[in-house]
Amino acid sequence: MTAALTRVDAGVPALGTDAKSAATAGQVPVGDWAGSFWERQDRALREKYRARRELARITTLRRVARCGRSSMNDGGDVVLRYSPGTGEDGSASAGFGGLVTCGSLWACPVCSAKISARRARELEHLITWNAARGGTVALLSLTMRHHSGHRLRDLRRGLSAAWRHVTSSRGWKRWKSVLGMDYVRGIEATHGANGWHLHIHALLIFPGDVTEEMHALTAEIWTRWSTGLRRKGFDATIAHGVDVRVGTGALEQLGRYISKLAFETSGGRWKLGKNGSRTPFQILADALDRARDRDLALWAEWEQASHGMQQLVWSNGLKAACQLDEIDDETIAEEDDGGEFVAQLPRRTWEKVYPVAEDLIIATRTGGPEAGRAWLDARGLAYDHERDTSERAVLLDEPDPPFAWLRAALAAEDPEQRRERRRRYYRTAQTN
């Protein structure tokens, strides 16, 4: 049995293209990926690390410029670690400890991938939990008309206002209370011939069968969405503005489709655009490859306008209901994968390693700690083989020794203080 998503129209006859989009909805886009799993993994890692390094030169966000480069330790040292079999799929992994991470979902190729992977797992968990309680899901997409003269910041304002207009409606609230509806809403952005295109994907979660109600729900969403847009000077056409698909068929496949979508929506889609449009990261790649002013300007606009935009918003209480912990993007990006100590790299070694850091990671993850140290030896780079145990010995039982102090400090900080700290980090480079 294959999974299918059946479109619920908002009162107009379904378009001919709907069947096609539903039929191809679950397919993974095929890009320039070829070769074995590990070749692809290595290539993806290289691309992301290289992009982050080059991004450091052009970014307007200070913290992004420091991500994966600046040490958090007083002496400037960095620790290389190796984990046999704790990777995403039970495979070995390697990484650095003690570095600043930016936690920027929208602008950082490395943090974005890490955060998106976690968010996709959370959604998978949600789908499984909902299926186990006999629930159903629907996928809602909302778009707005746009042209190349629209500024991204204005589109974002219009989109947010229209979405608020939908979720504050009486109908929406009634479905929440009567049908037990919950949702996770995501935002996706692309850029094409008609400028920036923002749209909303929302996963609607119901504890039971709501087939009967879907028509009314779709019609109401459309009415509120279009009114909300008009109030901000935007509009949408009924044929393209709203799209609701109800999941039928194998829930497991549907779940896979939705989490794939979530992964893409949450920024995990590295560089793949469709229909001639580009994702922000594709624009970044082009900006770095070809250094065209237009791409550089688009990327700068993206960084500034997307900053602070919440990617995935879960309805109140939903995470708690399915027993997921609240965890913010920055914390995910800061999370240390742990693993065994391989080497402590003093500042002068790290400065040499940084331009090719991905090579050391790949060497270590492929060949283990010995290979990592051999890589350093071959380049005549100094490192400490033994962990400096003088003060860390007492921390051995902590789950995450290098970051325990940071977590404790963050937990003790009051929210306003934390917001101010973030504002400082993200203050644009030009203003300094």
Ligand SMILES: [Zn+2]
């Ligand atoms: Zn980052």
